[in-house]
Amino acid sequence: MSQNKQLNPYSWLSKNGNPFIISGPCSVETEEQVMVTAQAIAKSGRVNALRGGIWKPRTRPNSFEGMGTIALPWLKKAALETGLKAITEVAKPQHVEQCLKEGIDMLWIGARTTANPFSVQEIAEALKGVDIPVFVKNPIHLDLQLWIGAMERLWHAGITRIGAIHRGFAVGKPNRYRNQPLWEIPIELKRLYPNLILISDPSHISGNRDSIERLSQRALDLDFDGLMIESHYQPDKALSDAAQQITPEQLNGILNRLKYRRSSSVNLEFVHNLQTLRNEIDELDEELLHLLKKRIDVVEQIGDFKLKNNVTVFQLERWIEILKTRGELAIELGIDKEFIVEMMKTIHKESVRIQSELNKKHKIEQS
Numbered sequence: 016m017s018q019n020k021q022l023n024p025y026s027w028l029s030k031n032g033n034p035f036i037i038s039g040p041c042s043v044e045t046e047e048q049v050m051v052t053a054q055a056i057a058k059s060g061r062v063n064a065l066r067g068g069i070w071k072p073r074t075r076p077n078s079f080e081g082m083g084t085i086a087l088p089w090l091k092k093a094a095l096e097t098g099l100k101a102i103t104e105v106a107k108p109q110h111v112e113q114c115l116k117e118g119i120d121m122l123w124i125g126a127r128t129t130a131n132p133f134s135v136q137e138i139a140e141a142l143k144g145v146d147i148p149v150f151v152k153n154p155i156h157l158d159l160q161l162w163i164g165a166m167e168r169l170w171h172a173g174i175t176r177i178g179a180i181h182r183g184f185a186v187g188k189p190n191r192y193r194n195q196p197l198w199e200i201p202i203e204l205k206r207l208y209p210n211l212i213l214i215s216d217p218s219h220i221s222g223n224r225d226s227i228e229r230l231s232q233r234a235l236d237l238d239f240d241g242l243m244i245e246s247h248y249q250p251d252k253a254l255s256d257a258a259q260q261i262t263p264e265q266l267n268g269i270l271n272r273l274k275y276r277r278s279s280s281v282n283l284e285f286v287h288n289l290q291t292l293r294n295e296i297d298e299l300d301e302e303l304l305h306l307l308k309k310r311i312d313v314v315e316q317i318g319d320f321k322l323k324n325n326v327t328v329f330q331l332e333r334w335i336e337i338l339k340t341r342g343e344l345a346i347e348l349g350i351d352k353e354f355i356v357e358m359m360k361t362i363h364k365e366s367v368r369i370q371s372e373l374n375k376k377h378k379i380e381q382s
């Protein structure tokens with residue numbers, strides 16, 4: 016394949032209308048663990064591939080870094096026994112060689128590796144002349160071009176069965192998720208490459224068990240081709256990512272409850288625009304809440320101040336002034352005045368409550 020050939024992925028994964036489900040432990044720990052987990056997840060009849068990390072790229076040293084090469088045959092054996100495809104992560108050419116030797120069916124490149132073009136290039140070179148499906152996780156940080164670039168390197172090496180795995184992005188600010196989904200990014204990827212196989216990994220997005228079902232449904236609603244969900248027969252004892260792994264029973268429950276919709280009704284342009292606007296709303300709401308918190312802090316300071324100076328919590332003139340000035344500003348900004356007055360009443364009620372609580376606490380402390 017020539018170096019200049021543009022990435023032109025095709026829809027190589029035949030799913031008969033069903034999403035392609037990859038599941039299994041974060042890390043392969045023992046022969047028994049991967050076998051028991053595989054047998055239990057295969058029972059659902061909905062799982063297609065068995066995942067298991069052999070070499071784990073851990074953020075900090077001294078964490079469990081995977082069992083290494085000795086665990087490869089355990090993964091392969093469990094896959095063979097259950098009729099699932101075996102898939103694991105490769106980060107170096109030696110990993111590729113060992114996986115090929117063991118007959119691993121599919122590979123993925125992890126988020127930390129995708130971010131490094133040197134590593135991806137080395138993996139691509141090691142894969143030259145080999146016909147194996149390779150999935151590429153998005154880089155840890157938000158960089159769509161870097162994600163596409165990694166897939167291009169594989170494409171130029173002659174790998175034609177390429178898939179992308181969306182595992183969320185580290186955005187640096189604390190959030191309810193371990194990694195922010197930023198759905199508009201994979202949607203943009205799909206818009207650019209409509210035939211590219213796109214899978215979502217709700218486990219690494221959420222970082223905990225509670226959000227996996229909701230995130231999975233979201234991915235399916237956005238016309239993703241499949242899901243990668245971490246499962247473990249004893250999640251609490253897992254040596255890596257314990258908080259986000261679910262039992263095979265929980266997995267089967269989720270897979271049974273998910274609503275599988277027809278993808279033809281999805282208008283990508285519409286979904287993309289809607290998602291971008293919703294992200295803006297999310298950001299604005301976050302700002303609003305942070306502002307409210309700041310306001311509450313000042314309300315508490317005023318409460319203290321009133322206490323020390325023996326002044327009543329409720330001050331009629333101040334309240335009248337607030338309603339008047341905020342109402343006028345609402346009109347100036349073209350916002351419905353009644354709405355702003357109602358909102359200010361709610362905020363003021365809460366301020367009075369907070370200051371009255373301070374008063375009560377003060378009295379208790381004095382008695």
Ligand code: PEP
Nearest residue numbers: 041125126127152182219
């Ligand atoms: C994993 O799949 O176990 C993993 C390490 O994921 P990521 O590369 O997305 O962090």
Ligand code: MN
Nearest residue numbers: 041245255256
């Ligand atoms: Mn993991």
